[in-house]
Amino acid sequence: MTSPDSCFDISDSGFGSAAESTPCPTPYPTRSTSTPVSTLRTSSASDEQYERTLWRHFPGWAFSERARETRCWAWQFGYDIQKEDARRWICRACIRKNNPHPRHFEADGIHNAYNHLFNDHGIRAPPGMTQGTAEKKANSKGRKPPGQRTLAESMKLDLHDPREQAIANDFIKRFDKEHFRRLLIDWIVAKNHSFSIAEEAELHAIFDNLNPSVSARKANITHTTVREKIVAAFEQHKQKVIEVLGKAPGLIHISFDGWRSGNRYALYGICCFFRDENNKPCKITLGLPEVSARHTGPNIAAEILDVIESYQIQDKIGYFTLDNAKNNDTAMEIIGGELGFVGARRRGRCFGHTLNLSAKAILFGHDADAFERRVSGAEPLTEAEHLIWRKKGPAGKLHNLVVAIHRSDLLTGMLRNIQQEAFNKSSDPKLNARKPLDVILDNDTRWLSQLYMIRRALLLRDYIERLIAHHRIDFEQQNKAKRGGPKKPLTLPFICQPENQLSDKDWEVVEIFAQILSYYEAMIKMIEGDGQIRKRKRGWTGSYGNIWDVIQGFEFLLEQLERFKDIAKDFPDTEHFRININLGWQKLNEYYEILSETPIYYTGLALHPAYRWKWFECNWTDRPEWIDEAKNMHLHSTSAVQAERDKTDGLQPLLNMQVKNTQLLAAAD
Incomplete structure (x- = not known):
């Protein structure tokens, strides 16, 4: 944030001197916690010079030692001094301009300082804070404050020249205050900025430089106005959405999920999908x-x-797409009961x-979710947590290693330097041009984050191994005794302890994990999407998420996992592979069987x-009972569709009947 001082002496900043006609933008002061001097900036030679000028005008005075914080913004633009029981505000701008008679006021008459700052220096009160009587009077009469340039002054137009007068009037008429505010709010919302950014002095200065009409027409807004206008716009357009949804010829499908913001708001995002x-x-x-109560x-x-009813679509609800959380089972049972259908049959x-979930079972074994909840990686690992991860095999050991590097500036810097040295020594121009890479930390929110951690680690394997060796040498050298002999045995850093390092066999294991998870990645990319037909990057037209x-x-x-189980005998640690692959298969099969609850699949x-x-006949040849069950579910589903048509003019037909031109196996490879 710009300090108050910068308004009066721009030449000190090193960015050049300001023209005399340049208006002083109103900074937004921060409230001081001690004396005002300590809140402004580190003392410099120019500051000391201004203070000598101050004391020359006010001998016998000293900086105030007030105990309480002041809320008056004028103190940020003045010196706070005291003498015995008297306390005064001295204008900082007057001192800096070497005014022979700097204005000063008693602390109890601080409103006089507001008027002085506005009248003599063109400084306005920050948004939402107390204005002086002079500023209020100017606002009521539409008079610009001292130092604020008009558009004609800014563009150096001569209003006595008819042509230039016409140009000025044209620019003034073109400025639409409400349109400006809409653009500002759109930008704040689209870029997820804090609402208070609308009050930033630097942003106001940019606006005034582009068009002085912004300040002249009082187009700037406060954070409360931003919120009010966003809420008003939402309510204004909500009726249009209700009308569009009401005209939708088919069912309206819902997806919702929970999320917690950084400032601890537990929110549920609710989206719908329909045909217009x-x-x-x-x-x-x-x-x-x-959802401020428990997430039951x-x-x-x-x-x-409540949201569904507010859009008046309770009679047009189709299917829901949710994650596998248990509380969603109960939620769907209640929603279905209220809206007149069986919740489980509408739950995708x-x-x-x-x-x-299946990928985690392959990597970490039984009850992988409980394991991740126990050690989520949100905090630096304790020795006990480190041991828990290590017991999860090569993937857990790699996680420990990545966490240690990621959370250490020293290790991260060493890893970058090792890579850069190797690139510089190479005779390959492509290697010379490469930039060092950091490790990627897995987490419990991004799907398949462990795959991306493993891939990056495999790419950096040689450099990581060099890092561990260098780190151990540095550690041992730093802990030698002065006599040259070693001190009593010290505990090596985690990554240097032999039991925590990945052996060649461990690296083979994680490489095979990466191969297996690549099929999961291909499948997720195939299924992610909204089912809408678009032209894709590689030139084909189609849809994802069908x-x-x-x-x-x-x-x-399931077929790929069966294949890996068959060839597990060729892998290191065969039994470990068989068990974990089988656990991943079981997790997949568990949810495959649940599909029968929702016939739409x-x-x-x-x-x-x-x-x-x-x-079905080609792929379930050996399971004819599955085919019969699928046909029965299909008949039941079409009967339900006919019933829904009587209420809603027809079920949303299946869209985008184009067959994928890329085979899943090819996509994985």
Whole structure:
């Protein structure tokens, strides 16, 4: 934030001197906690000179030693001095301008300082803070404050010249205050800025430089105005959304999930997917309610139902897509009961979340979720937590290593230097041009984050091994006794202890993990999306996130895991691989079987013209009872569709019947 001093002596900043006509922007002061001098900036030669001028005018006085914080913004623009029981405000601008009679006022008459700052220096009160009578009077009459330039002055236009007068008037008429505010709010919302950025003095200075009409027309806004206008815009456009949803010819499908903001707001994002009256697929966010109570199924359901009812779509609700959290089971049961359907039959499960659970089972074994909750990596690892991770095998040991490097500036810097030295010594121009890379830390929120951690570690393996060797040498050299002999045995850093280092066998294991998880990654990329047809980067036109791909995705991954189990005998630590791959297979199969609760998965695949029932007959040849069950579910689903048509003019048809031109296995490779 710009200090008050910078308004009066720009030449001190090293950016050049300011023209006399340049207005002084109003800074936004920070409240002091001691004397005002300590809040401004570190003392410099010029500061000392100004203070000598101050004491020359006020001999016998000293800086104030007031105990309480002051809330008056004028103190940020003045010196706070005292003499016995008297306390005065001395204008800092007057002292800096070497005014022979610097203005000063008793502390009890601080409002006089407001008027002086406005009248003599053109300094306004910050937004939301007390204005002096002079500023209030000027505002009521529309008079510009001293030092504020008009548009004509800023553009150096002669208003006595008809042509230049016309130019000035044209610019003034073109400025639309409300449009300016809308653009400002759009930018704040789109870039997720704090609402208070609208009050920043530096931003106001940019606006005034571009168009003085911003200040002249009082177009700047406060953070409270930003919020009020956002809420007003939401309410204004909500009715339009209600009308569009009301005209939607098919069912409206819902997705919701919870998220906690950095400032501890527990929010639920609620989105819907539908066809508009022109049969164009659309999606829109309906709300972001806060769930301040416990995140139980009933509490979640209550918030979701409130939002649904506020848009008057309770009679048009189709299917839900949710993650696999248990409280969502209860929430769907309550929502279905309120809206007249069986919640489980309308509940789709987030495929990416399911794959992530299976991937964790492969990496960390039994009850991987409980393990991650126990040691989430949110804080530096204790020795006990370090041991827990290490017991999870090569992936856990790699996690320990990455955490240690990631959280140490020293180790991160050493890793970068080792890479840079290698690049500089290489005769390969491509290597010379490379930039050092950092390790990637896995986390419990990004899907397959362990895969990206492993890939980066494999890429940096040689440099990481050199780092460990250098770190151990440095540690031992720093702990030698003065006589040259070693001190009593010291505990090596975690990454230097032999039991915490990855052996060649361990690196082979994590490399095979990366191969397995690459199939999961390909499947997630295939299923992620909103089902809308678009032209893709590689030139083909199609869609991702289609419901008929889910069953095929399960079959594809289960087949790959079976293949890896068969060849596990060729891997290091064969038994460990067999167990963990089987755990990943079981997790996938668990959610595959649950698909039967939601018939739309089978109906979507059966109705696709490229698949129909032939797909089931070809892929489930040895499970005829599965085919019969799928057909029964399909018949039940179509009967339910007919019932819904009587209420809603028809079910949303399956869109985008284009077959993928890329095979899943090829995508993984």
